Amino acid sequence: MKIAIINGHVIDPASGFDKVAGVYIEGGQIAAIGRAPEHFKAERTVDAKGLIVAPGLVDLCARLREPGHEGALKTEMKAALAGGVTSVVCPPDTDPPLDEPGLVRMLRQRSRESAGARTYPLGALTAGLKGEALAALKTLAEVGCVAFMQTRSLPHDNSVLLQAMRYAKTFELPIWLRPVEDTLAGSGVAGAGAVAGRLGLPAVPVVAETVALHTIFELQRATGARIHICRLSSREGIELVRQAKREGLPVTADVGIHHVHLIDVDIGYFDPNFRLDPPLRGLRDRDAIVEGLADGTIDIICSDHAPIGEDYKLLPFGEAEPGATALETLLPLTLKWASENKVPLREALAKITSGPAEILGKGSAKGRLTVGAKADLAIFNSSEPWVVGGATLISAGKNTPFSGYEMQGRVHYTLVGGEVRFEST
């Protein structure tokens, strides 16, 4: 279909293009920006006056609960599109974990059938995510896994991680790791500090993160493996990543959107919606996250979307399943971070579009809005208010710390491959 998007404020974070212009789509690609190609006859014209036209969001961590929950994927894909997300990376912490080619193929097929966002599965680094035996990394890569992840924490056994890095380096496969040392994290449910102490919540000390990062970097020095660090949470951890980058290690890092805004004090009186993984830490840590985003130590922001049913959230804080639904709030919460910290819109959008696309590498969604690129677009009003809640969220998970809050930034259209797949009513 030939589509003309006219009068919109077009932003391509990677190139810096930032002005009102028309975008013309043909054959699923962007055919022209500015002036329509000769003889272009739009079958549909979208008037984007007052709206931002940006690359679709690329989310490096969203759980679609496939495999594990029949039918969940469709709903979560709708939530992604409503949030302007056109590419999602699915972590392997599914049920069962994504450690076999058949499971990956099925996930990709279900994703295609859903006509939602593009899906990029992460394979399990170890069989069953148990941290013991390597999964068939090369085979999984051949069926579409973009990288390999150990969720929750590093493998308990350092030799497994060392061999995983060597093996991944052999085929130049990237590894994604949560910087958590399991013995130090223990059964903690809150960031160590005054709040956890006062509430009597088992705490995860900062050293659980820093010891893990030291281990990762030391093994990287020995193997040269490319590592993406998932969900930094502490000031000290961010400083270690800063030093590693300065040293030239092949490392990138992300942070979950909630950790850009919230701190442990927000847990209030044991509100289970604030039970997140990693747990929220103090103000100094949150400030360090904001600084890390500003100086590029933290490359990108992800939603860390985790839709959780009420039965698993309406429990005492420490027993509640950690995580928050966030596909639909990633954009408004990124805009909120930008406006609170005077980050230009173009730079803010880079953290959720071109930045994550670059980490995914060649052959995947580019997170770009340029001639010849796939027409994956998010068209949104950056100041339109809406109230987060059970009635407004499409995701099956209504579990968000921002329930009842007014957000600014509402998606009007989402296009994937030149197809309008979401339209606000």
Added chain:
Amino acid sequence: MTSSKKHHPQLNKEGELHHLLSIDGLPRSVIERILTTADSFINVAEREVKSVPLLRGKSVFNLFFENSTRTRTTFEIAARRLSADVFNLDIVRSSAAKGESLLDTINNLTAMQADIFVVRHATSGAPYLIARHTSAHAPHIHVINAGDGQHAHPTQGLLDAYTIRHYKKDFSNLIVAVVGDILHSRVARSDIHALTILGVPEVRAVGPLTLLPAGLEQMGVRVCTRLDEGIRGADVIIMLRLQSERMRGALLPSAAEYFANYGLTADKLALAKPDAIVMHPGPMNRGVEIDSHVADGAASVILPQVTFGIAVRMAVLAIASSSARVQ
């Protein structure tokens, strides 16, 4: 992030005590009213008819998701002396074992016309979940926290404050040492909050670094890692129970080493003020945290604590159930 939904969940809109979940954040006036009301109940026990009709017709459910015969018994006695109907539910062995969710259990008991839930739970914050739920669905119900995880044991904090006031009259010139496993102790947290709110100028938390939580200074206490330093010149020494499982991990090497360094003996007690009192929330481990000579000695007020505990729990039940129903 700040929000109206963070208002203190245990007070109603009139500022009266509706639930008792934690001493943290309670106004001093509410605590003082509880202590004064407890005074009036002390004598009830000495009468021939040991009850007053304040809770006649009310149903008090003791929901113990974690075993504690002692605390449950004192709540039961307190409720009976107020003429309430008391039902003990040992949930460790019933619904929880059958996989019923916490809030399903609460809904069922609410349907049985409960008026007050006295809740003991192994997970910090569980009574808040229950109070939030009943406030939304059955606002006449009052929730009293009888100990949640490592968070709070507010009636113990109140009865400790009552005991100290009984013997020392005035809080404003005291040094109080809380000794032992502060990290895992809900009693320590409730004592610290009660005493700092009531104006004790120096509360000390005493223990090895493995048993002291982060952020104690922000709770207004002085941290002492050595027992000598911690109890020197103290007016009140509160010894905490050391759970035997603490010795199995890397927190402490052995009961003997703990006793040698943090156990309260007559020699150590001599460092405190001559008229110092010794308290313990019970049950005691003699020879682990406290020597028998001290536990049974002249300075010990451990048994009066138990007696006062009933009057304080009567006061809490009476005050909470008399709060206006405003939601």
